[in-house]
Amino acid sequence: MTADTLAAPRTPKARKSGPNLEKWGWIYMRASGVLLIVLIFGHLFVNLMLDDGIHGIDFAFVAGKFATPFWQWWDVLMLWLALIHGANGMRTIVNDYVHGARTRTVLVWALWLAAGFLILLGTLVVFTFDPCLGIENSTTDWLIEMCAAQ
Template identity: 55%
Template sequence: MTATIDSPRSGKNSSGKISPQYRRTGASRGNFEMFAWLFMRLSGVVLVVLIFGHLFVNLLVGEGIHAIDFGFVAGKWADPFWQIWDLAMLWLAMLHGTNGVRTIINDYAEKDSTRLWLKIVLYAATTVIIVLGTLVIFTFNPCPVVDGVPLPGGFCPA
């Protein structure tokens, strides 16, 4: 009795069935995966700088964690530098995480339709969070006035 072993790249597993990753249809996406891989490395390095800068300013400078309140955020976001800093952190973190989850979906979702719907939900959630986060950063008003009456806060000028 002779046993034959399939070539490792033949797409067949030990039971003779074709592995799911070899059944997928669709043309090659060119260099997209290479750019996605490169984006993960570069955005990870930039995120480390952004996050440690964020933590340093919020937790170590001044009174530390005891100073963080609505007024602290309002004062920080009054400066365009910190708006751009937080915006970059939001966008990079969301896109970095989305790319990672996209990779996980590609690795573990076997059916094309499942993969499609999971990615639709992922991209929709990412878009909503990025749009809402961007709106919050740029439209934040620490001293809102409703119907001509300033809302109480104790930190807004009268």
């Protein structure tokens, strides 16, 4: 092929050796999307449809959920999948629309750092949640009794 001709439309480009990260990113987006649908609708059903619905959501409801390992892992899995899914989607948009290589690199690094920080912070909140912290300012009787019993 000479410099004046174009490659055929479906001619594959030569690819570097090693793992195909774009393919794995594409697969992750599909798999995490399906899992997120199940996790999010389960979360919404439990929070909005059971018992008192939206009127039952208060500090006690959240404290009760975070006292159970099942709901801790449910929320952490939802957090991790959603943040990685969103960061990967934003990475795709940056790669499509940002033309400068240096700017693209800075933005992608910023995306992954922000996602990593939020994942770390959210995971710490879920697993270290203690409803008895700050009890001295509470006016909720059940909380005062529960924390006094510990």
